[in-house]
Amino acid sequence: MRVPKGSGTGRTISGRPRGRPRRDIDPAAVADAVAELYAEGGFDNVSIGGTAEKLSVSRATLYRTVPTKDDLLGILFERSTRDLFEQASAVTSTGTGPRENLHALIRVHVDAAVRMRRYMTVFYGGAGLPPDVYQRWQDFSRRYEEIWVGAVSAAMDAGVLGRDDPQVVTRLLLGMCIWISRWYRTDDGRTPDDIADSVIRLVSGPGPT
């Protein structure tokens, strides 16, 4: 992650002695704070001041590490995409077969959609995003989709999916998974893995009746 450190003390919020000015900004904590602000009031609600408040640091301290709102979104973006891309890459590089790879990718994406459900649309919408962050999101999306298209093609070759345009099928699958972020509720007893099971069953066809 590309957040310059303000100092080398290495202390976290909880480890910082009371009264001592906080100098280190943990990018993960910034990402969490930005995600919360976004969830509370959308893009307009994300600000340096609000983030500083959530982190219990002064604005001046936060400014030294994260000078602009664009940088705040950049940090959330990095957190959102890096893990997802690494997990997807790991699936296809260590996968055991076309069926298992496809199913594992579905699980990775459903899990991400649920985990990032409160702010996923900030990237997919693009509206109001700093051009730099939007460009990085576009780059990520393209590379991430390439992983999927490869896995979908292999699944078609193996007869796990019916023959079709792999890019269209990839986008249908991704849309189905992304949209889960819109209707997922924590209180209905379904886990992300339960929902991923349903996705997998749905694209596996009805089977013998």
Place this chain on the structure above:
Amino acid sequence: MRVPKGSGTGRTISGRPRGRPRRDIDPAAVADAVAELYAEGGFDNVSIGGTAEKLSVSRATLYRTVPTKDDLLGILFERSTRDLFEQASAVTSTGTGPRENLHALIRVHVDAAVRMRRYMTVFYGGAGLPPDVYQRWQDFSRRYEEIWVGAVSAAMDAGVLGRDDPQVVTRLLLGMCIWISRWYRTDDGRTPDDIADSVIRLVSGPGPT
């Protein structure tokens, strides 16, 4: 839906001779204008003034029929949902069988996602929507989903879809179709019906290899 152009014909939208004050406001033309404004600049870009300009009527005239921005969105909402609901209802009331009904619903929804792709998110997002319009959207969504759940249940009973929670499967299918509004391009040669074919193939399973 098209907005008839008045320029060059000596007549305006309703066929009214130039120079005569316009009194009638066609809701379909208002909906088109609002959709255009939304597509051009998002929710913030929707205004009475901008709509009046697109319709070539005075603000005062538009205000008499559509006094608030909320009313503008209400008109777009009515246009967006009424046709969709009627089409879906027609499918299930006149359908020929569980497989045909499910496939017809998929075609209706894919077509709507493509047709309304530039402003569909204004409703699904909910952010910034007038509470009244949002409430009506929620009501519509619930009733529309009920139609789908019925068709999905029947498809499961008939072995057209694998057995699963009909509501979850409905939401997966709807999400897959709604998301098409995000990636559909007019210039890649695929029609909404081509994409609906892919959706239907995908949920029909790989079949015999």
